[in-house]
Every structure is written in structure tokens, then in C-alpha cells.
Amino acid sequence: MIKNTLFLDALKGKHVERPPVWMMRQAGRFLPEFRALRDKYDFFTRCQNPELAAEITLMPVKRFPIDSAILFSDILVVPQAMGLNFEMKESIGPYLQNPITSQSDIDKLITPPIEESLGYVLEAITITKKSLNDEIPLIGFSGAPWTILCYAIEGKGSKTFDKAKSFCFKTPEKAHLLLQKITDYTIQYLLKKVEYGVDAIQIFDSWGGLLSPKDYEKFSWKYIDQIVESLAPKVPVIVFGKGCWYALQMMSRSKASAIGVDWTITPQQAREFTGDIITLQGNFDPAKLLSTPEIIYSEAQQMIRDFGVQRYIANLGHGILPNVPLQNAEAFIKAIVEFKE
Numbered sequence: 001m002i003k004n005t006l007f008l009d010a011l012k013g014k015h016v017e018r019p020p021v022w023m024m025r026q027a028g029r030f031l032p033e034f035r036a037l038r039d040k041y042d043f044f045t046r047c048q049n050p051e052l053a054a055e056i057t058l059m060p061v062k063r064f065p066i067d068s069a070i071l072f073s074d075i076l077v078v079p080q081a082m083g084l085n086f087e088m089k090e091s092i093g094p095y096l097q098n099p100i101t102s103q104s105d106i107d108k109l110i111t112p113p114i115e116e117s118l119g120y121v122l123e124a125i126t127i128t129k130k131s132l133n134d135e136i137p138l139i140g141f142s143g144a145p146w147t148i149l150c151y152a153i154e155g156k157g158s159k160t161f162d163k164a165k166s167f168c169f170k171t172p173e174k175a176h177l178l179l180q181k182i183t184d185y186t187i188q189y190l191l192k193k194v195e196y197g198v199d200a201i202q203i204f205d206s207w208g209g210l211l212s213p214k215d216y217e218k219f220s221w222k223y224i225d226q227i228v229e230s231l232a233p234k235v236p237v238i239v240f241g242k243g244c245w246y247a248l249q250m251m252s253r254s255k256a257s258a259i260g261v262d263w264t265i266t267p268q269q270a271r272e273f274t275g276d277i278i279t280l281q282g283n284f285d286p287a288k289l290l291s292t293p294e295i296i297y298s299e300a301q302q303m304i305r306d307f308g309v310q311r312y313i314a315n316l317g318h319g320i321l322p323n324v325p326l327q328n329a330e331a332f333i334k335a336i337v338e339f340k341e
């Protein structure tokens with residue numbers, strides 16, 4: 001039994017005294033202890049070493065009174081396991097030398113048993129759960145198939161992901177084949193994560209907002225929903241679609257326990273679209289953590305009043321930025337932990 005039940009209670013829609021809080025990308029570059037490790041090991045080495053991954057997962061937990069941990073890893077370990085050799089390049093970010101261009105590239109993708117290809121993630125879960133000692137829950141995650149396709153086709157980050165989009169629009173049958181392959185393997189992966197002890201799952205659709213509402217339904221939601229359907233009977237699922245405000249109503253009717261929202265929508269609008277039937281998570285502008293602790297504290301508490309205390313998980317609207325001062329992140333967490341109605 002997890003001692004701090006706030007996060008899981010909010011996901012279940014149970015009554016809470018205050019909202020739980022965690023930060024997307026909390027196990028990352030804004031922490032000096034993370035940057036110190038970074039000088040020693042390259043990114044995917046850190047992901048592949050279970051002890052290191054567990055150690056990084058716990059870094060923000062030791063520093064801040066957060067209500068959930070999220071396993072340090074990356075969404076790109078899934079396409080890596082399928083045979084796409086992603087690297088993390090300084091100043092470029094994720095990079096794939098031979099992106100997918102053809103049917104035969106899709107046919108060549110492999111789907112080994114998860115214990116073989118991603119055993120290091122499962123091991124990291126075991127170690128992390130032991131260290132957490134049931135104090136707070138642990139979130140496991142994956143990318144949404146659409147966001148994974150974006151990197152698999154484009155080969156690197158992009159503002160528009162127009163190569164990925166043109167692949168989908170020109171050769172939709174190929175795109176659907178690829179999306180289904182990614183989906184099936186992601187489901188296997190997430191089910192294993194649950195078996196190894198993660199307490200909740202978050203699906204990151206960082207590039208969902210690049211699609212029109214119709215194309216989002218076709219190329220992204222259709223596959224996210226399959227993941228939700230497979231996982232929801234076992235574990236609470238959070239779906240975060242960056243820029244996907246137009247899909248909130250559809251998302252709220254799924255079996256997801258919570259929907260993540262970014263800062264381009266007001267809490268009131270998000271509640272309106274989702275009809276109060278689902279937990280919402282978000283949506284503090286990550287760049288606002290670059291203001292002052294006083295401003296952050298007061299705006300974070302206003303955010304709680306705007307969403308309401310119940311059925312709400314306080315978080316950022318996207319990942320924390322690397323240049324956020326520690327005391328500013330602390331002010332954000334403090335504002336939530338100290339909130340009184």
C-alpha cells in the first residue's frame with residue numbers, strides 16, 4: 001500500500017484535502033545533480049543502466065515534497081527496441097541516422113520480448129520501487145504512437161514535422177501499418193511495466209497538436225485509445241496531448257483516468273470541454289517558472305482555485321525547462337503543498 005495516496009486518489013476521483021503535485025521532466029536537466037551525472041555518461045547509457053536510472057528518478061524526490069515519482073527513461077527507448085538506433089546528440093537532441101522511408105523499413109522493425117529488449121527499464125522499476133519504499137507512487141510512461149512516428153520518420157526534432165505529416169497524408173496505409181506496429185509493442189511494454197510495479201501510466205503525445213482535429217482522430221487518438229483500452233483495466237492512465245485542446249471532449253469519454261492539458265487553455269475551458277467527469281492535470285506555463293518565487297507561488301495557488309481542488313493534479317503544461325532556478329521549482333511545489341481552501 002502506498003502511504004501518500006493523494007495522486008492515486010485524485011486519479012480515482014476520490015476526495016482530497018489538497019491537489020497532488022509533480023512536474024513533467026522533473027528527473028532532468030534543471031537539477032545540478034543530474035547535470036553532474038550527465039558529464040560522465042551519455043543519455044541512453046543513463047537510461048540503460050538500471051541503478052543510474054533509479055538514482056535519477058529519486059533525485060527530485062529527495063529535493064522536493066512531490067506526490068509522485070516518474071521513472072527516468074525516454075519515450076524513444078521503444079523505437080530503439082524495435083530496431084531504430086536513436087542517439088542523443090549534443091545541440092540536436094534525438095537523432096536517427098536512417099529514418100523510416102519505405103514499406104521495407106516498416107517490415108524490418110522487430111518486436112522482441114520486452115524482457116529481452118527493455119529488461120533494463122523493468123529492472124530500473126524494481127530498484128526504484130524498493131528505494132521508494134511505498135512512500136509515493138511511481139509513474140511509468142510511453143510516447144503516443146503518433147509522436148513516436150514523428151521521430152521515426154523525421155529522424156530528429158522539428159518545428160512542423162512536415163516529413164512525418166506528408167508520409168501520413170501521401171501514404172496513409174503505410175502510416176497506419178507503422179502506427180499499429182508501434183501501438184502493439186507499446187501495449188506489451190506498458191503491461192510489463194505495470195507487472196513490474198508502476199502505479200500509473202502517462203502517455204506523452206508531445207506532437208499531437210500539430211495535427212488538425214480530424215487528422216488527430218485518425219492518426220493519433222485511434223492508437224492512443226487502443227493503449228488506454230488495454231491498460232485502463234489494470235492501472236490509471238493519464239493522456240497528455242500537447243496542443244490537443246480540441247480533442248479534450250473525445251479524450252474525456254475514454255477510459256483514461258486523467259487528461260493532461262497545456263497552458264494554452266484556461267482551466268475553466270478545460271473543465272467545460274471535459275464536462276467535470278474526469279481528472280485534469282496541468283497546466284502551469286513552464287516558462288513562468290523563470291519569473292520570481294513570489295509570482296510563481298501566487299499564480300500556482302490561483303491555478304488550483306481555477307481548476308478546483310477535486311479531480312485535479314497540479315503540474316506544468318509541459319516539461320520543466322533546463323534553466324529553471326531550483327528555488328523557483330521549489331516555490332511551485334510549495335504553493336501546491338501549502339494550499340488551503
Ligand SMILES: Cc1c2[nH]c(c1CCC(=O)O)Cc1[nH]c(c(CCC(=O)O)c1C)Cc1[nH]c(c(CCC(=O)O)c1C)Cc1[nH]c(c(C)c1CCC(=O)O)C2
Binds near residue numbers: 027028073091204206
Ligand atoms: C518528446 C519526448 C522525448 N522524451 C520524452 C518526450 C515527451 C515529453 C515531452 O514532450 O517533453 C519523455 C521523457 N524524457 C525524459 C523523461 C523522464 C521522466 C521525467 O522526468 O519526466 C520523460 C517522461 C528524460 C529526458 N529526455 C531527454 C532529457 C535531456 C537529456 C540530457 O540532455 O541530458 C531528459 C532528462 C532528452 C530528450 N528526449 C526527447 C527529447 C525531445 C529530448 C530533448 C533533447 C534536448 O533538448 O537536447 C524525446
